[in-house]
Amino acid sequence: MPQKRKLSGSKLFVKKFGGTSVGSIERIEAVAEQITKSAHNGEQQVLVLSAMAGETNRLFALAAQINPRASARELDMLVSTGEQVSIALMSMALQRRGIKAKSLTGDQVQIHTNSQFGRASIERVDTEYLQSLLADGVVPIVAGFQGIDPQGEVTTLGRGGSDTTAVALAAALEADECQIFTDVAGVFTTDPNIDSSARRLDVIGFDVMLEMAKLGAKVLHPDSVEYAERFRVPLRVLSSFEAGQGTLIQFGDESELTIASLVQGIAINKALATLTIEGLFTTSERYQALLGCLTRLEIDVEFISPLRIHEDDPSGRVSFMLAEAKVDTLLNELEGLSESLALGPLIIERQRAKVSLVGKGLQAKMGLLTKMLEVLGNETIHAKLLTTSESKLSTVIDERDLHKAVRALHHAFELNKV
Incomplete structure (x- = not known):
């Protein structure tokens, strides 16, 4: 693997923004402002974006109108385009603010997957190009949810795949932290839309977070949590709509996590x-x-x-x-x-x-x-x-x-x- 090239004294963060975070021009502009401030504070940043909210569903619906039995290969070719819209728009927004930025597909980044269309798994990430961009002061903006198989075919990682893209990049680049920006302020003891007394957790263990994700908590995709745990990637969930420390998913036993109760969430x-x-x-x-x-x-x-x-x-x-x-x-x-x-x-x-x-x-x-x-x-x-x-x-x-x-x-x- 190429040697890591970080700016002296700077921290490297991989930041993923979901569909609601980039769901409109106004939201893209707001995220661009946030990234610009972080860049001026000396952070190195790699962005991973989902398609704009509702876009992937729209593309699947178009396919269903043409051919309800469309091949998985063609579906991947179609729905992978959603992320290209959001990354290009974000790059434009950052460039207008004087930030050097470049939008990149999974193919251009060289995110290598197997050949299981619609539910591919990441096998490796080549980092040389990304590292060269970072060394030149460029903010790479990567299309989440997609990669390339050994035959050069476009693949997608399945629903929630942008989370996994971000974690895989953070692992390959040995980032200081992988930050997942969503429409909630972190991981809560339960859905705050159901119980307003739900409490945001400052920290949570990987094993408990993985169980919550598998059981229906939508804040993180289970695959991304498993990947982060396997490669020891520090993972944090934050809100793209409000400031805060979010929730850190960390390694450690119960005593280290200061758990007051055996039951930590619903x-x-x-x-x-x-x-x-x-x-x-x-x-x-x-x-x-x-x-x-x-x-x-x-x-x-x-x-x-x-x-x-x-x-x-x-x-x-x-x-x-x-x-x-x-x-x-x-x-x-x-x-x-x-x-x-x-x-x-x-x-x-x-x-x-x-x-x-x-x-x-x-x-x-x-x-x-x-x-x-x-x-x-x-x-x-x-x-x-x-x-x-x-x-x-x-x-x-x-x-x-x-x-x-x-x-x-x-x-x-x-x-x-x-």
Whole structure:
């Protein structure tokens, strides 16, 4: 790897700005002002931008009008253009302020990925060009969400991929910090739009942050958290709309993080459905056929019943959760599967939500689960299904009860207190 070239005494920050942060000309101008001030203060900066808010969805919708079964390769070619608009506009805004800046695609930066269109993984980042730009006082503005595969094809990293782009660049450049700018002031104990008493966390451990991201917290994409932890990248979440220190995601044990409670936050995931299939696990053939179906359709599920047959449940019943938007697609596939494999009835429950207490050592504390169920019961909220692990206690409830459940649990576990 080329030797790192930093200005003497200067710090290097990789700063990622999401779609809402660059969602209009006014927002781009505001971010450009912020970057200009940091440049005048001597910071070295590499920017990573998402497409303007709503642009990626617009491009996918255009593709659907032309060909609902468009190839993944062509979809990547199309949707990767969204970021090129925002990076070029940002470069123009900075240049007008006297800042040397240059917009760059993933190809130009040489962000190398595998060939899994639509969900590519970053394999390496060449830094020589970026380092030469930094040494010349240029602010590189990189298109997030995209890279190039070994055949020279444009690839995209999947939803939330700009976060991962930023972390990968920070790791390759050995940046002092990777800063993710969003529309919230940091990581909160729960969604402040649901409970106004939600408290911003000054610091949070990587393991807890990863669990919250996987369970539905939208502030960071899970892939980016995993990447940052693997390559020891200091990660901070900040607001692009207001000043503040944000939340530092850091390494360390509980004592170092000064954790007052085992439960550190509440994550939510909405618009879910549960699907129960009778007779699935009476043969391995049926199980393998279901997994093949889910893989083919690229549907992520969470199994919520044991993957084995109980003596008292000879039907081989199994339930799992999935995004409600994927239900009809899966049902169409399962209709043929049910006939060929003689599956039992399919039971579908829509408009479900998952509420999860997140922390450390939760599974060993049965009192926490008991308290969780008592709190929900006192609010006449029925916990339909439960899943537990060392880092989470999750329950599935009716989506209409979500806000009431979050507020009750947030208060009961005193997450609003320092």
